[in-house]
Amino acid sequence: MDKKEEGTVEEPLDLIRLSLDERIFVKMRQDRELKGKLHAYDQHLNMILSDVEETMKVVQIDSDTGEEFIGTEKRNIKMLFVRGDGVILISPPLRTS
Amino acid sequence: MSFGSSSLGDEVDKKLIVVLRDGKKFIGTMRTFDQFANIVLQDTIERVYVGDCYSDKSLGVFFIRGDNVVILGEIDPDKEVQEKRLQKVSWDEIQKLYELEKQKKEEEEQLKRKIMTDSGLTIDSILNIDEF
Amino acid sequence: MLFFSFYKTLVGKEITVELKNDLSITGLLQSVDQFLNIKLKDIKVNEEEKYPYMISVQNCFIRGSVVRYVHLPAGDVDVETLQDHSRLEAREQKKVQQQAQQQAQQAQQK
Numbered sequence: 001m002d003k004k005e006e007g008t009v010e011e012p013l014d015l016i017r018l019s020l021d022e023r024i025f026v027k028m029r030q031d032r033e034l035k036g037k038l039h040a041y042d043q044h045l046n047m048i049l050s051d052v053e054e055t056m057k058v059v060q061i062d063s064d065t066g067e068e069f070i071g072t073e074k075r076n077i078k079m080l081f082v083r084g085d086g087v088i089l090i091s092p093p094l095r096t097s
Numbered sequence: 098m099s100f101g102s103s104s105l106g107d108e109v110d111k112k113l114i115v116v117l118r119d120g121k122k123f124i125g126t127m128r129t130f131d132q133f134a135n136i137v138l139q140d141t142i143e144r145v146y147v148g149d150c151y152s153d154k155s156l157g158v159f160f161i162r163g164d165n166v167v168i169l170g171e172i173d174p175d176k177e178v179q180e181k182r183l184q185k186v187s188w189d190e191i192q193k194l195y196e197l198e199k200q201k202k203e204e205e206e207q208l209k210r211k212i213m214t215d216s217g218l219t220i221d222s223i224l225n226i227d228e229f
Numbered sequence: 230m231l232f233f234s235f236y237k238t239l240v241g242k243e244i245t246v247e248l249k250n251d252l253s254i255t256g257l258l259q260s261v262d263q264f265l266n267i268k269l270k271d272i273k274v275n276e277e278e279k280y281p282y283m284i285s286v287q288n289c290f291i292r293g294s295v296v297r298y299v300h301l302p303a304g305d306v307d308v309e310t311l312q313d314h315s316r317l318e319a320r321e322q323k324k325v326q327q328q329a330q331q332q333a334q335q336a337q338q339k
Contacts, residue, residue, distance in 0.1 A: 013322075039308040039311045040235070040308075040314065043322055077298075079306050080300060
């Protein structure tokens with residue numbers, strides 16, 4: 001196998017390829033963020049992630065003071081397909097080599 | 098190019114509810130479709146729902162551009178009966194109810210937007226249909 | 230084509246499709262096409278009371294472009310195969326790109 005093809009980042013999508021089987025961070029539209037292990041992707045940035053934690057920004061109301069504030073809502077999803085058109089950015093795991 | 102939405106073949110001549118991106122709902126008999134999910138509906142009615150009320154308006158034959166389609170739902174006659182628990186009101190009445198609901202939603206949305214921007218966050222509005 | 234092929238292996242399985250307007254529908258995957266339009270059978274809508282228009286619907290067609298997420302049955306997903314296919318497809322994609330570039334260069338020289 002061509003080493004150059006496998007190991008270096010020549011174009012943006014190479015970065016995603018090198019993140020396969022790693023936990024990545026994905027920022028999505030509508031103030032959603034995902035963390036999960038990447039198992040598949042295509043050129044549209046459709047993806048399949050496992051053990052996903054989704055964080056959503058929501059406006060909540062303090063039940064005592066009646067004041068609104070921004071809170072986060074979290075949920076966990078075992079296996080998730082993410083449609084690429086909602087993706088804003090993808091960040092690979094930090095490597096301490 | 099192979100035939101994209103070929104799976105819609107089963108739905109031809111069936112009664113469908115079509116939900117569009119702007120939230121409008123049309124009910125009619127689908128006569129034809131193509132690979133973009135463009136469809137032609139016959140005997141179309143527009144149905145507006147607000148809370149437990151709904152109202153219909155007859156509109157005739159419709160061509161609907163596929164881009165705008167969210168869902169095509171096959172209307173099941175057995176399940177349609179369940180819908181009878183909803184109350185049918187006049188078209189004028191539903192328009193009034195709809196306007197009220199819309200205003201309420203917009204106010205909520207504005208409040209949310211204000212809080213978000215005050216905290217230095219940008220918000221993707223759910224009312225902004227281009228996002229969808 | 231990777232995801233199209235993948236979804237075909239899930240036909241008959243239960244999935245939950247979450248749309249960009251927050252509507253969430255669970256049902257059996259009946260079919261899928263190359264735009265990732267999805268047909269579901271025997272559907273159940275989460276928070277049904279918020280979506281009265283879905284009451285009388287049992288089977289539906291969802292346009293691929295309005296999908297935000299699809300919750301998949303983890304046990305039916307072979308992650309090893311997916312990763313291999315992703316690498317393969319990336320390589321194929323690059324080849325196609327390089328060929329197109331070469332052709333464009335040759336056309337310019339003529």
